[in-house]
Amino acid sequence: MEKQYVPAEEIEKRVHTLRSEVAKREWDAVLIVQNVDLFYFSGTMQNALLFVPLDGEETLMVKKYRERVQRESAIARVIPLNSWNDMPALIVEHYGRTPQKMGIELDVIPAKDYIRLQEIFAGVEIVDSSSLIKAIRKIKSTYEIGLMKQAGEIGKIVFEEVPRVLKEGMTEIELAGILVAVSMRHGNQNYLRMRAFNAYAYSWHVLSGYTGGVLSYIDAPMGGMGLSPAFPVGASHKPIKAHEPILIDFGICYNGYQIDETRMFSMGELPKRFKDAYRATREIEAAMTAAARPGVSCHDIYRMGWEVARRLGYEEHFMGPPDYKTRFIGHGIGLEIDEYPFIAQNHDYPLEEGMTFALEPKMVFPEEGAVGIENTFVTSEEGVEQLTPAEETLIEV
Amino acid sequence: MEKQYVPAEEIEKRVHTLRSEVAKREWDAVLIVQNVDLFYFSGTMQNALLFVPLDGEETLMVKKYRERVQRESAIARVIPLNSWNDMPALIVEHYGRTPQKMGIELDVIPAKDYIRLQEIFAGVEIVDSSSLIKAIRKIKSTYEIGLMKQAGEIGKIVFEEVPRVLKEGMTEIELAGILVAVSMRHGNQNYLRMRAFNAYAYSWHVLSGYTGGVLSYIDAPMGGMGLSPAFPVGASHKPIKAHEPILIDFGICYNGYQIDETRMFSMGELPKRFKDAYRATREIEAAMTAAARPGVSCHDIYRMGWEVARRLGYEEHFMGPPDYKTRFIGHGIGLEIDEYPFIAQNHDYPLEEGMTFALEPKMVFPEEGAVGIENTFVTSEEGVEQLTPAEETLIEV
Numbered sequence: 001m002e003k004q005y006v007p008a009e010e011i012e013k014r015v016h017t018l019r020s021e022v023a024k025r026e027w028d029a030v031l032i033v034q035n036v037d038l039f040y041f042s043g044t045m046q047n048a049l050l051f052v053p054l055d056g057e058e059t060l061m062v063k064k065y066r067e068r069v070q071r072e073s074a075i076a077r078v079i080p081l082n083s084w085n086d087m088p089a090l091i092v093e094h095y096g097r098t099p100q101k102m103g104i105e106l107d108v109i110p111a112k113d114y115i116r117l118q119e120i121f122a123g124v125e126i127v128d129s130s131s132l133i134k135a136i137r138k139i140k141s142t143y144e145i146g147l148m149k150q151a152g153e154i155g156k157i158v159f160e161e162v163p164r165v166l167k168e169g170m171t172e173i174e175l176a177g178i179l180v181a182v183s184m185r186h187g188n189q190n191y192l193r194m195r196a197f198n199a200y201a202y203s204w205h206v207l208s209g210y211t212g213g214v215l216s217y218i219d220a221p222m223g224g225m226g227l228s229p230a231f232p233v234g235a236s237h238k239p240i241k242a243h244e245p246i247l248i249d250f251g252i253c254y255n256g257y258q259i260d261e262t263r264m265f266s267m268g269e270l271p272k273r274f275k276d277a278y279r280a281t282r283e284i285e286a287a288m289t290a291a292a293r294p295g296v297s298c299h300d301i302y303r304m305g306w307e308v309a310r311r312l313g314y315e316e317h318f319m320g321p322p323d324y325k326t327r328f329i330g331h332g333i334g335l336e337i338d339e340y341p342f343i344a345q346n347h348d349y350p351l352e353e354g355m356t357f358a359l360e361p362k363m364v365f366p367e368e369g370a371v372g373i374e375n376t377f378v379t380s381e382e383g384v385e386q387l388t389p390a391e392e393t394l395i396e397v
Numbered sequence: 398m399e400k401q402y403v404p405a406e407e408i409e410k411r412v413h414t415l416r417s418e419v420a421k422r423e424w425d426a427v428l429i430v431q432n433v434d435l436f437y438f439s440g441t442m443q444n445a446l447l448f449v450p451l452d453g454e455e456t457l458m459v460k461k462y463r464e465r466v467q468r469e470s471a472i473a474r475v476i477p478l479n480s481w482n483d484m485p486a487l488i489v490e491h492y493g494r495t496p497q498k499m500g501i502e503l504d505v506i507p508a509k510d511y512i513r514l515q516e517i518f519a520g521v522e523i524v525d526s527s528s529l530i531k532a533i534r535k536i537k538s539t540y541e542i543g544l545m546k547q548a549g550e551i552g553k554i555v556f557e558e559v560p561r562v563l564k565e566g567m568t569e570i571e572l573a574g575i576l577v578a579v580s581m582r583h584g585n586q587n588y589l590r591m592r593a594f595n596a597y598a599y600s601w602h603v604l605s606g607y608t609g610g611v612l613s614y615i616d617a618p619m620g621g622m623g624l625s626p627a628f629p630v631g632a633s634h635k636p637i638k639a640h641e642p643i644l645i646d647f648g649i650c651y652n653g654y655q656i657d658e659t660r661m662f663s664m665g666e667l668p669k670r671f672k673d674a675y676r677a678t679r680e681i682e683a684a685m686t687a688a689a690r691p692g693v694s695c696h697d698i699y700r701m702g703w704e705v706a707r708r709l710g711y712e713e714h715f716m717g718p719p720d721y722k723t724r725f726i727g728h729g730i731g732l733e734i735d736e737y738p739f740i741a742q743n744h745d746y747p748l749e750e751g752m753t754f755a756l757e758p759k760m761v762f763p764e765e766g767a768v769g770i771e772n773t774f775v776t777s778e779e780g781v782e783q784l785t786p787a788e789e790t791l792i793e794v
Contacts, residue, residue, distance in 0.1 A: 004625040035595040039627055046629065047595075047614035065612050065620075065721065072626040106508040110594050111501075112525065114508035128509065177581030184574030184601070189628040190587075191599055197507050198432040198444075202588055204581075215462050217444035223462075228401040229469040230436055230653025230732075231586040232443065256627025324462065335627075 004255055006043035008074035010143050014041050014136065015058055015075075021132050022054055028099030029053040030129045031087075031117075034108045036193055036335050037133055039256060044072040049081070056095050061087065085120055103129025108195060138332055138340040139354040144257060145378050145387070148334070148356060151254035152376065152387040154186045155261045158250055159390040162265055163397045168242055172211065172235035173227060176204030179250060189253045195336045203251045205262075206235040209244035212370030219327060221320040221362040222247075222370045242268040245278075245369040249360075256335050260358035261388040262374030265395045277363040278371040278394055280312045284361040285373050288329070288343070292377070292384045298330075298347040305329045305343070305361055317363040330359040333376055355379040356387070401652055403440035405471035407540050411438050411533065412455055412472075418529050419451055425496030426450040427526045428484075428514075431505045433590055433732050434530055436653060441469040446478070453492050458484065482517055500526025505592060535729055535737040536751040541654060542775050542784070545731070545753060548651035549773065549784040551583045552658045555647055556787040559662055560794045565639055569608065569632035570624060573601030576647060586650045592733045600648045602659075603632040606641035609767030616724060618717040618759040619644075619767045639665040642675075642766040646757075653732050657755035658785040659771030662792045674760040675768040675791055677709045681758040682770050685726070685740070690780045695727075695744040702726045702740070702758055714760040727756040730773055752776040753784070 018041060022030055032038050032050035039045045041052070047063040061081035062069050070078050079090065088098050104117065107130035118126060140148070161182045166175065180203060184190050192201035199218075207214075207224045216223025216233045225236035240246060249262040264270075264278050287308045288301050306329075309318035319326045330343030334356055341347060341355050355378070362372025373392060377384040415438060419427055429435050429447035436442045438449070444460040458478035459466045467475050476487065485495050501514065504527035515523060537545070558579045563572065577600060581587050589598035596615075604611075604621045613620025613630045622633035637643060643662040648655055661667075661675050684705045685698050703726075706715035716723045727740030731753055738744060738752050752775070759769025770789060774781040 006626070033595075044626055044629075045614065064614050064616070068613060068629070072629070104508075106512070108594075109508050111503040111506050111508050111511035112527070113594060114511070115503070130509070171582070173584070174582040177578035177587075180581065180587065181574035181578035184577065184632075185568070185571040187570070187624060187634070189624045190574075190577065190601070191597060191628060197505075197510060198430075200588060204587070216465060217442065217461050219461070227584060227586050228652040229403070229441055231588060231650075232441075232465070232469070235581075237584070253628075255625040 005072055006074065007143060010141060011041070011043050011074040013141070015052060017136050018052055019054065021136065022052070022103065025132070027054065027101045027103055027127060030103035032105070034105050036195070037105060040137055040335060042073045042075045044069045046072070050075070051091060053095055053099065059094065061090065084116065088121060098124055101125045101127060103127050103132065105130045105133060134340055137334060139352060140334060140356050140378065141354070144334065145356065147255050147257035148259055148376065148378070148387050151252040151257055151259040152389055154183055154188050154252045154254060155250065155259055155388055156390040157186055158183045158252070159248070159263045162248065163395050166240070166265060166267060166397050168267055169239045171237050171239050172206045172208055173204070173237060175240065176206040176235035179248070180204060183250070183252060187254055192251045192253055192258055193336050195338050199338070201251065201337050202234055204235045205233070205249035207247045207370060208238060208240040209369050210367050211236055211238055212245060212247050213321070213364055213366040213368060215321070215324055221326055221364050221372070240267070243271060245270055245274045245371050247370050247372060249374060251337065258333050258335070258337055259376040259388055260333055260337060260360070260374055261376060261390060262360060262362070262372055263390055263392065263395070264371055265397060267397050269396055270394060274369060274371050275394060277314065277317060278373070280309070280314050281361040281363060281372045282392065283312065284308045285359055285375065288359055289377065289384050292351055292379065293382060294353050294379060295350050297350050298341045298343050299345065302329055302343045302345060302347070309361070314363055317365060319362060320364050321366050329361055330357045332357045351379045353379055353381055402469055403471065404540060407538060408438070408440050408471040410538070412449060414533050415449055416451060418533065419449070419500065422529070424451065424498045424500055424524060427500040429502070430510070431502050433592070434502060437534055437732060439470045439472045441466045443469070447472070448488060450492055450496065456491065458487065481513065485518060495521055498522045498524060500524050500529065502527045502530060531737055534731060536749060537731060537753050537775065538751070541731065542753065544652050544654035545656055545773065545775070545784050548649040548654055548656040549786055551580055551585050551649045551651060552647065552656055552785055553787040554583055555580045555649070556645070556660045559645065560792050563637070563662060563664060563794050565664055566636045568634050568636050569603045569605055570601070570634060572637065573603040573632035576645070577601060580647070580649060584651055589648045589650055589655055590733045592735050596735070598648065598734050599631055601632045602630070602646035604644045604767055605635060605637040606766050607764050608633055608635055609642060609644050610718070610761055610763040610765060612718070612721055618723055618761050618769070637664070640668060642667055642671045642768050644767050644769060646771060648734065655730050655732070655734055656773040656785055657730055657734060657757070657771055658773060658787060659757060659759070659769055660787055660789065660792070661768055662794065664794050666793055667791060671766060671768050672791065674711065674714060675770070677706070677711050678758040678760060678769045679789065680709065681705045682756055682772065685756055686774065686781050689748055689774070689776065691750045691776060691778070692747050694747050695738045695740050696742065699726055699740045699742060699744070706758070711760055714762060716759060717761050718763050726758055727754045729754045748776045750776055750778055
């Protein structure tokens with residue numbers, strides 16, 4: 001387990017960056033409340049809050065359970081917290097004063113807790129720290145990229161299993177379950193994390209034939225049937241048939257870090273129109289990755305994907321059926337699967353070295369099926385490096 | 398799929414109950430924003446909000462995607478919503494006026510969205526509807542109990558698989574993965590839902606030997622090692638050995654409805670102290686269920702569990718190590734796994750017919766292991782009925 005702990009120098013760097021961003025905004029402090037942000041800035045996901053003042057040492061206030069926090073976190077100052085009500089007193093005791101202006105992640109903290117913190121910190125101006133935190137987290141360190149590469153290696157093992165287990169008549173969810181089992185044995189935590197409210201991520205986006213053309217609430221080219229209206233996305237009870245496109249979009253999370261990846265399979269030969277469309281998505285991806293490098297705007301990469309899709313004659317099918325196109329072709333990924341950068345319309349900021357994102361050019365043929373490729377990339381000094389090494393050829397079993 | 402849709406009479410009853418509770422409080426309306434509450438009151442989990450006025454027909458306002466909403470939901474009035482900003486105008490258009498006092502689930506809506514809704518509904522008093530909604534949802538209908546029974550049947554299949562696949566040296570997470578695969582094949586959605594902020598539920602709480610004594614952030618007698626500090630609960634990479642207690646706490650979610658269940662296994666004979674302790678947990682459960690019936694206070698059932706544990710000499714081990722006892726022995730369960738009622742200290746309200754809850758008397762031996770039983774029950778007219786039929790005997794493979 002020891003090696004799984006986030007190295008002290010990572011935590012120091014992250015907290016240092018946080019503090020300089022707080023200084024730029026003339027705030028006095030941030031209070032980290034969400035578990036993923038807490039993990040990022042402290043290395044632990046136990047029940048705790050992290051107080052980072054502009055001046056003075058950062059403090060982990062732990063509700064449960066301190067021994068484990070001290071083992072997992074490189075933060076030196078770890079104190080017990082019986083109740084949120086005690087926070088102002090604990091802060092005054094150590095720092096001499098409460099902050100004037102304090103950031104909290106208002107994009108994720110529930111309203112009820114926000115109202116309670118406003119009462120507890122009466123007189124403190126509470127501001128939204130979420131965009132600041134997302135901006136810091138979007139640039140990955142070598143350490144973080146290394147974990148994403150390990151996630152990519154697990155993905156390779158998962159996709160290699162498909163031709164061994166795929167059988168006519170097996171349901172999408174049965175295949176999905178087998179792949180989940182393989183992934184877990186190799187360290188996938190089987191729980192993807194998403195920041196958006198009401199959103200939930202899952203690995204098992206296994207769609208075959210017509211389910212690839214079924215839409216759902218998610219901003220994705222295809223939603224799938226899912227198991228029921230209570231989980232209306234991803235793999236369903238539909239049996240998989242021969243000559244259908246089988247699209248497997250499978251996310252892996254290793255030590256908290258995620259990759260997202262899609263590969264195509266079929267039993268027997270896949271009809272030519274699907275093969276051609278799949279080849280087109282690979283061509284679109286190749287054009288986008290050839291253009292992607294630090295300084296290039298995400299919007300421009302997005303536009304380039306669309307240009308190639310149009311040139312190849314896939315305007316109707318690209319990124320969803322005509323009235324339901326997604327607003328993006330790629331999304332940032334790391335501890336959460338909806339991070340910056342978005343390769344999307346109106347995302348007019350440049351790629352930077354260390355940004356990680358998944359590109360997923362996909363084609364939808366309503367009532368027939370979907371095809372597409374997805375890989376996760378890190379922006380390097382000169383271009384992008386692929387973190388998902390699974391074989392990309394269509395596998396006809 | 399058709400049969401999976403929530404029947405119209407269920408939706409009508411639920412909305413009717415909601416409206417009468419709104420009337421009692423002298424509010425004008427509720428706006429349902431969270432996906433699980435939306436599913437409960439409308440039958441769909443697509444991207445939509447449900448407006449329920451005191452006078453007038455309820456309206457589903459759909460961001461994406463209306464065709465599927467109309468198929469899944471028994472709510473008759475379904476209108477498109479381009480932006481949250483349009484809601485007041487849409488409401489005035491149909492109902493003639495905006496509400497004076499409107500409930501929103503402040504326990505789950507993010508602060509940022511709450512602040513935005515306050516701006517959008519300027520002049521409307523926004524109140525917290527969460528306790529009202531939780532109170533309605535805690536009483537299950539025959540239809541809901543039927544789905545939980547089907548979840549229980551899947552649990553039985555999962556636990557029956559354990560002796561077939563358990564092998565010395567296999568890791569906790571490998572065993573967990575195999576069971577997840579079996580459960581998914583039979584319809585488990587492999588995604589448990591929890592309402593609390595920063596909390597996440599998972600099926601694969603597979604603990605063997607010393608990991609059963611490892612604590613984590615969760616309010617549970619044992620947390621387990623988990624795969625890393627980024628998922629510090631449940632199954633780990635530890636190989637399972639002979640003569641260790643193997644505790645498998647596995648949740649199942651079928652059509653949105655969950656059950657929670659724990660069974661005990663070992664490879665070779667389990668040492669007598671663990672066997673005795675397991676027998677004690679079954680005795681505690683039997684005493685609690687014999688007492689449980691409508692009108693009996695949850696606190697009294699909780700106290701009875703503790704009395705039996707003390708009488709049998711397990712005060713030190715029951716519900717966690719000495720300084721880290723959980724505050725509950727049972728929790729309500731349904732669409733979320735942290736529903737009412739809690740069989741806990743200070744939960745001094747009576748059981749009512751239709752309440753469903755999991756009881757989980759467990760014993761922890763730090764650094765050695767954990768044992769325990771867990772079943773899900775529904776409160777019937779005369780007592781409780783068990784929804785989780787898997788064999789309860791310790792299985793020595």
